[in-house]
Amino acid sequence: MKPKAVVLVSGGLDSAVTLYYAKDKGYECRCLTIDYGQRHGREIAAAFQLTKSAGVVLQVIELPFLPKGSSLLDPELKMPAGRTAEDIRNSGEIPNTYVPARNTVFLSLAASHAEAVGASRIFIGAHYEDSSGYPDCRREYLEAFNRVLELGTKAGIEKRLSLEFPLLDKAKKDIIRLGLELGVPFEYAWSCYSGGEEPCGECDSCVLRAKGFKEAGIDDPFFGNK
Amino acid sequence: MKPKAVVLVSGGLDSAVTLYYAKDKGYECRCLTIDYGQRHGREIAAAFQLTKSAGVVLQVIELPFLPKGSSLLDPELKMPAGRTAEDIRNSGEIPNTYVPARNTVFLSLAASHAEAVGASRIFIGAHYEDSSGYPDCRREYLEAFNRVLELGTKAGIEKRLSLEFPLLDKAKKDIIRLGLELGVPFEYAWSCYSGGEEPCGECDSCVLRAKGFKEAGIDDPFFGNK
Numbered sequence: 095m096k097p098k099a100v101v102l103v104s105g106g107l108d109s110a111v112t113l114y115y116a117k118d119k120g121y122e123c124r125c126l127t128i129d130y131g132q133r134h135g136r137e138i139a140a141a142f143q144l145t146k147s148a149g150v151v152l153q154v155i156e157l158p159f160l161p162k163g164s165s166l167l168d169p170e171l172k173m174p175a176g177r178t179a180e181d182i183r184n185s186g187e188i189p190n191t192y193v194p195a196r197n198t199v200f201l202s203l204a205a206s207h208a209e210a211v212g213a214s215r216i217f218i219g220a221h222y223e224d225s226s227g228y229p230d231c232r233r234e235y236l237e238a239f240n241r242v243l244e245l246g247t248k249a250g251i252e253k254r255l256s257l258e259f260p261l262l263d264k265a266k267k268d269i270i271r272l273g274l275e276l277g278v279p280f281e282y283a284w285s286c287y288s289g290g291e292e293p294c295g296e297c298d299s300c301v302l303r304a305k306g307f308k309e310a311g312i313d314d315p316f317f318g319n320k
Numbered sequence: 321m322k323p324k325a326v327v328l329v330s331g332g333l334d335s336a337v338t339l340y341y342a343k344d345k346g347y348e349c350r351c352l353t354i355d356y357g358q359r360h361g362r363e364i365a366a367a368f369q370l371t372k373s374a375g376v377v378l379q380v381i382e383l384p385f386l387p388k389g390s391s392l393l394d395p396e397l398k399m400p401a402g403r404t405a406e407d408i409r410n411s412g413e414i415p416n417t418y419v420p421a422r423n424t425v426f427l428s429l430a431a432s433h434a435e436a437v438g439a440s441r442i443f444i445g446a447h448y449e450d451s452s453g454y455p456d457c458r459r460e461y462l463e464a465f466n467r468v469l470e471l472g473t474k475a476g477i478e479k480r481l482s483l484e485f486p487l488l489d490k491a492k493k494d495i496i497r498l499g500l501e502l503g504v505p506f507e508y509a510w511s512c513y514s515g516g517e518e519p520c521g522e523c524d525s526c527v528l529r530a531k532g533f534k535e536a537g538i539d540d541p542f543f544g545n546k
Contacts, residue, residue, distance in 0.1 A: 157383065160436035188474050194435030195428055195473050202421055202428040209420030210386035235472035242468055246461035247421050248414050 096122040098213035100204045103127050103145060103152065105137030107283040107303060108219035108261055110144045111269050114276035115260050116217045123150045124211060128200055130159045130193070132166050133289035140284035147279045155203060165190045166287060173287060175296040179305045182226060182298050189226050189298060191287060197230035201239050201257070209249045216243075216257045224266035224306060226298045233262055266306025274312070281315040322348040324439035325484075326430045329353050329371060329378065331363030333509040333529060334445035334487055336370045337495050340502035341486050342443045349376045350437060354426055356385045356419070358392050359515035366510035373505045381429060390419045392513060399513060401522040405531045408452060408524050415452050415524060417513060423456035427465050427483070435475045442469075442483045450492035450532060452524045459488055492532025500538070507541040 099121035103109045116123050127141040138154060145152040165171035174182075174189050182189075197220065204216045220231040229235060240257045249255035261269050273280060285303045286293035293300050293316070307314040325347035329335045342349050353367040364380060371378040391397035400408075400415050408415075423446065430442045446457040455461060466483045475481035487495050499506060511529040512519035519526050519542070533540040 155383075157381075160433055162436040188477075192474055194433075194475075195431040195469075198428040198468055198472055199425075199432055202424040205421040206425055207386055207420075210388040229474060229477050230472040232471065235468065238464065238467045238471050241464045242424055242461065243421075245458065245464050246424055246456040248418055248455060249420075251414075251455055 096120055097215070098122045098124065098211060099215040099217055100208040100211070100213045101125045101217040102200050102204055102219070103141045104219075105140030105144065105284050106219075106299075107273070107280065107285055108221060108269060110278050110280070110283045111273040111276065112217050112219035112261060113144065113148055113150070114273065114278045116215070116258075117148060117150070118276055121215060123148070124207070124213065125150055125152045126200075126204055126207060127152060127154050128203065129154055129156045130167075130196070133169060134166070134284070134287050136286075136289070136291075137284045140282055143282035144279065147282065153207075157199070159193060164193045166193050169289070174298055175294070177298060177301060179224065179302055182302070183224075185227065187227070188229060191226060191298065192228055195230070197228075197235075198239065205243055205247055205255070208255055209247055214249075214254055214256070216255070218257065218259050219261050220259050221261040221264055221269065223263065224302050226302070236262065265309070266302055267309035270306050270310045270312065281318070283316065322346055323441070324348045324350060324437060325441040325443055326434040326437070326439045327351045327443040328426050328430055328445070329367045330445075331366030331370065331510050332445075332525075333499070333506065333511055334447060334495060336504050336506070336509045337499040337502065338443050338445035338487060339370065339374055339376070340499065340504045342441070342484075343374060343376070344502055347441060349374070350433070350439065351376055351378045352426075352430055352433060353378060353380050354429065355380055355382045356393075356422070359395060360392070360510070360513050362512075362515070362517075363510045366508055369508035370505065373508065379433075383425070385419060391416045392419050395515070400524055401520070403524060403527060405450065405528055408528070411453065413453070414455060417452060417524065418454055421456070423454075423461075424465065431469055431473055431481070434481055435473055440475075440480055440482070442481070444483065444485050445487050446485050447487040447490055447495065449489065450528050452528070462488065491535070492528055493535035496532050496536040496538065505541075507544070509542065
């Protein structure tokens with residue numbers, strides 16, 4: 095019998111690669127996506143397409159966050175746009191697309207599900223280089239959360255549950271190359287933050303995706319598909 | 321202006337004392353309770369009564385957990401009953417009333433709310449002595465979660481958010497005495513796990529409450545109120 099894993103799947107590119115990675119490592123994957131009132135709710139449809147392609151179960155949890163303090167939740171807040179990847183990396187600031195404690199909430203829900211279904215791993219597609227600079231995508235944070243699992247869950251205490259973040263140190267281009275090797279259908283992955291029907295090409299997430307495909311020397315199949 | 325705090329209020333005795341403690345320390349309290357499908361949903365009504373008495377806001381978050389792996393969620397599982405407080409303490413086992421990653425989920429939701437409303441503290445009524453032996457009520461776990469806040473939230477990085485667990489090392493009798501000093505209306509606090517209309521007197525939570533009042537030398541006002 096295959097070991098089980100819970101995979102956090104947002105509908106974006108990184109978590110799609112993470113899902114195919116976990117499958118490739120032999121895990122029976124159970125995916126979670128969180129409908130948290132994000133402006134780009136379009137990514138939930140993408141999560142369905144990606145998990146269907148992978149032949150795995152997706153569960154959607156509805157969890158309205160307080161619509162405050164993040165431009166991903168509050169359309170009154172202006173989202174950063176038109177920044178180069180270098181601008182993003184060098185700003186040294188947490189952008190207003192940060193959603194309060196988002197990964198902590200997602201990982202805790204994944205932990206609860208993992209214990210309930212007897213999964214031994216939780217996978218998250220967090221990475222820091224070529225990311226928007228969120229504190230909850232850093233190694234020290236993810237290791238601290240793993241410690242919470244070890245100390246605060248029955249499965250963790252019994253050494254039956256831990257967190258994996260296989261993309262952490264990878265550049266976007268290398269994540270894309272890995273995804274291609276694993277057969278990830280990138281044409282389904284949705285990255286744009288802006289909440290439109292088509293990617294805006296301007297928000298940080300669109301910029302980082304475009305940079306990744308460019309550096310990988312590959313056309314983004316999302317657009318090829320149009 | 322008062323500093324703000326998010327207080328996790330279950331409707332039980334410990335979180336009621338914690339709420340009054342936080343109020344007494346000068347915090348403007350915003351309370352959260354989680355409707356997670358617990359058999360003893362009666363405690364949510366208690367949370368309303370307690371927060372109303374304290375004159376503070378209560379927000380209820382509905383979050384159905386997987387109804388697996390815990391006798392608090394799955395009525396097919398038999399709950400421990402008839403154990404003395406010594407039996408509970410000495411068993412060395414995590415009882416089947418443990419809900420997978422419950423405090424981690426609750427604390428992460430509290431963290432997100434705290435950041436959104438600009439609260440500087442999260443209060444939880446966890447304590448270990450005279451508790452049912454849950455791993456997510458231990459000091460090392462709570463300190464690990466505090467580390468997650470410090471590293472993984474914007475407010476934590478900016479030293480504007482931390483976790484407090486003022487009851488941790490207290491015996492139940494001392495929690496009750498503190499509550500009496502602070503004016504906690506214990507007649508509203510609901511402890512029983514069993515899901516009935518009246519406390520069963522048999523489950524671990526009823527046993528620990530009865531022991532606490534007995535050792536404090538006080539009659540439990542819940543029963544005096546009948």
